[in-house]
Amino acid sequence: xxxxxxxxxxxxxxxxxxxxxxxxxxxxxxxxxxxxxxxxxxxxxxxxxxxxxxxxxxxxxxxxxxxxxxxxxxxxxxxxxxxxxxxxxxxxxxxxxxxxxxxxxxxxxxxxxxxxxxxxxxxxxxxxxxxxxxxxxxxxxxxxxxxxxxxxxxxxxxxxxxxxxxxxxxxxxxxxxxxxxxxxxxxxxxxxxxxxxxxxxxxxxxxxxxxxxxxxxxxxxxxxxxxxxxxxxxxxxxxxxxxxxxxxxxxxxxxxxxxxxxxxxxxxxxxxxxxxxxxxxxxxxxxxxxxxxxxxxxxxxxxxxxxxxxxxxxxxxxxxxxxxxxxxxxxxxxxxxxxxxxxxxxxxxxxxxxxxxxxxxxxxxxxxxxxxxxxxxxxxxxxxxxxxxxxxxxxxxxxxxxxxxxxxxxxxxxxxxxxxxxxxxxxxxxxxxxxxxxxxxxxxxxxxxxxxxxxxxxxxxxxxxxxxxxxxxxxxxxxxxxxxxxxxxxxxxxxxxxxxxxxxxxxxxx
Numbered sequence: 001x002x003x004x005x006x007x008x009x010x011x012x013x014x015x016x017x018x019x020x021x022x023x024x025x026x027x028x029x030x031x032x033x034x035x036x037x038x039x040x041x042x043x044x045x046x047x048x049x050x051x052x053x054x055x056x057x058x059x060x061x062x063x064x065x066x067x068x069x070x071x072x073x074x075x076x077x078x079x080x081x082x083x084x085x086x087x088x089x090x091x092x093x094x095x096x097x098x099x100x101x102x103x104x105x106x107x108x109x110x111x112x113x114x115x116x117x118x119x120x121x122x123x124x125x126x127x128x129x130x131x132x133x134x135x136x137x138x139x140x141x142x143x144x145x146x147x148x149x150x151x152x153x154x155x156x157x158x159x160x161x162x163x164x165x166x167x168x169x170x171x172x173x174x175x176x177x178x179x180x181x182x183x184x185x186x187x188x189x190x191x192x193x194x195x196x197x198x199x200x201x202x203x204x205x206x207x208x209x210x211x212x213x214x215x216x217x218x219x220x221x222x223x224x225x226x227x228x229x230x231x232x233x234x235x236x237x238x239x240x241x242x243x244x245x246x247x248x249x250x251x252x253x254x255x256x257x258x259x260x261x262x263x264x265x266x267x268x269x270x271x272x273x274x275x276x277x278x279x280x281x282x283x284x285x286x287x288x289x290x291x292x293x294x295x296x297x298x299x300x301x302x303x304x305x306x307x308x309x310x311x312x313x314x315x316x317x318x319x320x321x322x323x324x325x326x327x328x329x330x331x332x333x334x335x336x337x338x339x340x341x342x343x344x345x346x347x348x349x350x351x352x353x354x355x356x357x358x359x360x361x362x363x364x365x366x367x368x369x370x371x372x373x374x375x376x377x378x379x380x381x382x383x384x385x386x387x388x389x390x391x392x393x394x395x396x397x398x399x400x401x402x403x404x405x406x407x408x409x410x411x412x413x414x415x416x417x418x419x420x421x422x423x424x425x426x427x428x429x430x431x432x433x434x435x436x437x438x439x440x441x442x443x444x445x446x447x448x449x450x451x452x453x454x455x456x457x458x459x460x461x462x463x464x465x466x467x468x469x470x471x472x473x474x475x476x477x478x479x480x481x482x483x484x485x486x487x488x489x490x491x492x493x494x495x496x497x498x499x500x501x502x503x504x505x506x507x508x509x510x
Contacts, residue, residue: 082176083130083284091124092117093285093321106183111289113315123321124285125308131284132174135277137161154280155268156225159260162282163252177284181263184288192338192463196222196262205468208445209475210350211331218335219258226257266337270326271302283307292325292337294344299324330471340470348383349478351437352510353394355401359505361409365400368412372396384474387481391434391489398430401507424493429500431490437509438483442476449476 094114097107117123134154162181165172172178195203195215206212229248248257267287268280286300286307298312300323311321325333327346334340341347354377355365366376374397382390399422403409447455452473455461461469490496 079176079180083126086129087127088130088284089125089127091285092121093123094318095289096318096320109180109184109289110291111285111321113317113319113321115317117311117315119311119313121311123309123311125303125306126283126285127306130177131307132158132162132282133278134158134280135275138277152225152228155264156222156229156261158268158280158282159257159264160229160248160252162264163257163260164246167246167251177282180284181267181288184263184267192467194262194266194335194338195464195468196265196335197259198464202464202468205465206472208441209331209468209472211334211471214331214335222258222261223254225261226254229257269300269307271300271307274302278302281307285309287323287337291320291322292333292339292341293322294325294328294333294341294346296322296324298322330474334467334471338467340467340474342470342474345384347474347478348381349475351380351382351390351394353378353380353397353401354508354510356505356507359401361403361406361505364409364413365403368400369397382478382482384478387478388485391482391485394434395430398433398507399426401505402426402429402501402503404503404505423501424495424498425501428490428493428498429503429506431486431493432500433503433506433509434486435483435490438479438486442479442483445472445476447472449473449480452476 092114093111095109096112097109099107113123134157137157162174162178165174166178169175195206195211196219198205198215203212203215206215226249252260264282267282269283269286271279271281281300283300286309290300290309296312298309298321300307300309309321309323315321325337328336329346329348330340330344333344355362355369357376359365362376369376369378378397380390380394400412403412447469452469455469456466456473
């Protein structure tokens with residue numbers, strides 16, 4: 001599930017109050033500490049403490065959610081009791097924990113198999129009574145009105161709703177779930193938060209990568225949503241009817257909203273074949289307790305009265321359960337969930353090519369490009385393993401930009417195919433531009449591939465720097481492959497002494 005398309009967000013520990021912390025149940029209505037309020041990744045679930053089957057000798061295997069000793073037994077018992085009390089049937093999972101890289105934070109919880117499983121087994125089925133959706137928050141009659149204002153995303157609505165629920169403390173129906181989300185602190189299964197919550201110094205780890213700009217752009221979008229909260233609060237009474245005097249921007253500072261938004265982004269599930277009001281859901285035993293995997297096909301699915309998970313592969317008892325995160329590149333996986341998948345067949349980089357608007361023949365070239373399925377500003381997606389194919393796909397578009405002779409342009413317009421007349425000097429100019437483009441992009445990274453490899457070999461590398469280095473390393477590998485493909489095409493030219501054609505209106509590459 002691409003978080004950019006659905007505004008994925010993740011709830012991070014939301015507390016920022018310098019004053020003494022009041023008890024959870026006694027928080028005043030005008031203030032709530034979200035230091036611990038956090039929502040895990042978009043494909044995991046929430047529970048408290050470790051969920052592990054009791055493996056003491058002679059003990060019967062529990063058919064429900066179980067925990068591992070060592071966590072907070074009281075918290076786990078509350079969460080487990082809450083789920084089963086409200087309809088969770090017996091399931092085949094347990095909660096385990098892995099340590100956090102930050103000793104100040106509690107360990108990360110994750111869902112594992114409670115017994116040996118086969119592909120096709122249903123591991124859990126969470127009833128709709130335990131699932132948070134806009135249908136439940138708003139009611140069908142107001143969903144369309146709220147969303148069509150184009151002021152607040154589904155994820156912002158869910159984040160705001162749970163922030164208000166947090167203020168009720170133990171009086172809230174969702175208290176056990178919120179407490180587990182607090183524990184996860186919006187961290188992915190590698191215990192790393194989304195870069196949206198990184199410091200400026202930590203964002204520098206992404207220097208050279210377009211992802212750094214995407215992080216800044218996404219953060220600005222969250223701020224715009226925050227600025228619209230009060231407007232939506234006045235028009236969406238069903239969302240806030242329990243809080244008639246708690247205006248959002250007065251109840252929650254921006255940083256707290258941002259943390260909640262990011263946490264929701266990381267744990268929301270995108271359900272298929274459901275109504276608009278149910279397509280984004282928060283599912284206990286879903287993310288962030290489930291780990292994402294790009295080569296997995298298991299997905300949380302809406303069935304009659306519940307959301308269930310059917311595994312796509314066999315598992316041994318105790319192994320972490322994984323689900324598919326959708327066809328997302330690593331840049332989105334890091335932005336939305338705080339991890340990078342080295343084995344991601346959907347990974348890609350983008351190359352933006354644009355016809356030069358200063359070109360006297362711009363309109364004619366724009367028409368030809370559209371006739372052949374391209375735009376005046378065309379984004380080419382370079383998938384891992386498909387670099388040569390993408391370069392070949394770019395060449396006709398770039399050649400069109402290099403056409404300067406009006407007679408040649410008329411020939412192109414009257415032709416039925418996408419092929420422009422190709423001269424040796426034009427082809428050399430096009431390929432030289434590509435080589436120069438890839439070299440400049442690679443030069444924008446402060447480290448080399450070999451330096452990245454050395455850093456990743458260090459077991460003590462800062463986890464945020466590790467995932468950032470994994471991302472930029474994979475980007476550089478793709479760019480290097482593209483560069484080599486362009487160099488190889490130059491080597492195949494029949495005459496290497498031909499100089500590139502002058503191109504006063506060459507296409508632009510970004």
